[in-house]
Amino acid sequence: MTHPRIGFACQYRHAIRSLSLAELKVLETACNTRTTTLRWMDGVSPQVAQDKLLEVVTHNLAAQLRLLAYVAELPPALRMLRLSSDLLPFYSHPRVRDFYQGVERQAWLGERFAAMGELARGADIRLSFHPGQFCVLGSDKPEVVENSLAEFEYHADMIRMMGYGQRFQDFKCNVHIAGRLGGAGVRAVWPRLSQVARHCITFENEEKVYGVDDCLALADLAPVVLDIHHCWVNENDYIDPHDPRVARIIDSWRGVRPTMHYSQPQERLQELGFAAERKLEMAELLKVLNKRDLYGHSEVMWNRWTNDYALQFLDRFDIMFEAKHKNQATLLFYEQYKQRFAG
Template identity: 25%
Template sequence: MILRFGYVSTALSLWEASPSRTLTFTNWKKQDKKSRKEKLYHLTEQNLKNTLRTLHYNIAHGIDVYRMSSSLVPLATHPEVNWDYVTPFNHLFKEIGSLVQKHHLRVSFHPNQYTLFTSPQEHITANAIIDMTYHYNMFEAMGLHKDASMNIHVGGAYGNKEEAIARFNNNFVKLDENIRKQTTLENDDKTYTAEETLRVCEEHGLPFVFDYHHHWANPGNERVVELLPRIFATWEGTGKPPKFHLSSPKSEKLIRAHADYVDIEFAIDFIKALKAYGKSADIMIEAKAKDKAALRLVEELGKLRGFKRTSGGAIEL
C-alpha cells in the first residue's frame, strides 16, 4: 500500500509564491474603473502563475497531492464586482489543468467556513451555491471539473443537529448536480463528529474526508479502526483512494489550532491504523509549515521499520 502526502496552498520553500494575493472590496471601491480592472487582472495573473510555480515545485519533489488556494481570484463572488475571471486567463487555467493531468496530480479546493448548507437563512444557502459554483468554474476552466474535488463541512448545528442536518439535506440538492458530484464532506473539531458526517455522506453518496485531528478533538463514540471500513466505502466508484486530513495540536491549551509541523507521536496511531487496514490513501497535511511539514513527516516516517520512502511525498508500507 502507498500513502501519499500533500499540503495546502502555499509552498513556503519558494520565494514570493503566494497564490492568495487579494484585494478588499473597500480598496476596490476607492479606485476608478480602469484601476479596478488592472488591479484585479494583475492579482489574478500572479496567483495563477504562482500556482503553476507551486505545481512545478511539487512535481520536482514528488508531491502528488495538493490543495489549491480558494483565493485565486480576488472578489470573484462579490455581487457588486461580478467580473469575468475566466476568459482573460483561459490560457493559464488550461496550463494548470494540463500540468495536473500530465503528472497525474490530485488537486482540490476547500471553500471557506461560510460555505454552509445548514443555515435557516436563505441568503446563506444562496451564497454557498455561488461560492461552490465559483470553485467549480475554475476547475472547469482547467478541464479538471470531472476529476478534482471541493471539500466542505456539514456546517453549524444552530441548537439542533437533527434540524440542521435536515436543512443540509434540503439545501445541498439545490446545487447543480455536476457540482454535487465533485463535493466531499469533512468532520469538524467542534460540531459534527466523523460518524455524524459519515451518515450525511452516505445519505448523499458523497466521499468522506476524515480529519484525524478533528476526530481527536471531537471524537464521538467511534474509534478510527471502527470507522475505516465505512470511510473507504464512500470512495468506492470514484477511482481514487480515500483522502484524509492530518495535523497536530499547537499546544496543550490550543488543542484545535494547528501546529507548524506534525508531531509524529501524535500521528503515529492514525498512520498505524491505516497500515493495519492495508489500503492506499492520500493524506493532506494541514500544518502551518505547509510543504516543509509534509516533507519532514514523510522523512520521519521513512526512518521507521516497515515504512519505505518512495518519493518526496510518498511512503510504501
C-alpha cells in the first residue's frame, strides 16, 4: 500500500440525492448497518430478541460485504474504508455476548468475516475500525476500563476473523487516549490487550485534552493518527506539514504508510462570511461562535484553502475523510484534485 489514497467512514450515500427518501432508504440500507436496542430486547421474549438480533447481524454482514464490493470498483486511490463498529450489536455486553460465543455461531460469523477479508485483500482496500467514545482505556474507573477492554477486543475479534491482526498495522483500529488517567492509564492496561489488538491499535489526537504531544508520548507502543482538524482546534492553528512532530508521527508507523484524519467545520460558516478560498483563522472564528461549534463535521470538503493544506500531506499519508456525505465527499474531492493523486 504505497500509493496515496483517501477513504470514507462506515456508511454509503447514494449519488442522486433528488430521489425520494423512500427510494434513498432502499438503496442505502442495502449497504449500511442496522441495530436494535437493549430496551426493546428486554421487552420481548428471549427467543424473539435472539431472532431479531440474528436478523440484524445477518443484514449487517451482507451489507458490509456489498459496501466492500462497491469500494472495490472505485479507482485505487479511493479504496480505503472504515468499517462500522455496529456489525455485531452488543457483542461485548455481558447480557448479550453469550449469543455470539457458541461454536456454531462463531463458525458462521467466521465464514462471513473471512469473505469480507478476502474481498478487501483481493481489491487492495485499506481497512480500519474506530471504536466509539465509550472505549476509554485511560479511565480511572475499573468498570469502565473492563468494559473498554471488552469493546476493543470485540473489534480485535472481527479483525482476526477477517484474517488481519497477524502483523503490525495490517489493519488499523483507532482510539482516542481519553479518560482521567490518560496515557498512564493506557500503559497500565497495555499488557492486557491481545496480540491482535496490539498489532492494530492506533492513538489519535483529539480536540479538547489529549493532543498530538500526548499521542507521541505513546508512540513506543503504537502509531499516532494525526487528525489535522482536531489539532487545529486544540492548538488554534494548523500544524505545519513540516513540523518535526509530523516526522515523529511517520516514524511511529515503523515503515507502514501512515493514515491521518481530515475533516472541516460545517458549511454554515460561509453564511457568517468565511469564504471557501480563505484560511479559517481561529481568532476570527471565535469572535462570532464558540470553539465547540467547530467540532461538527461538514457535509463535504467545502473550504478550498484547507483542501490545499491537507493535500500537502498526501505524499506521506493516506487520508481518512470524516464528512457527513461519506463516499460522496471523497468522490467529489477526488474529481477536483485527481491530478494530485497521480503525482
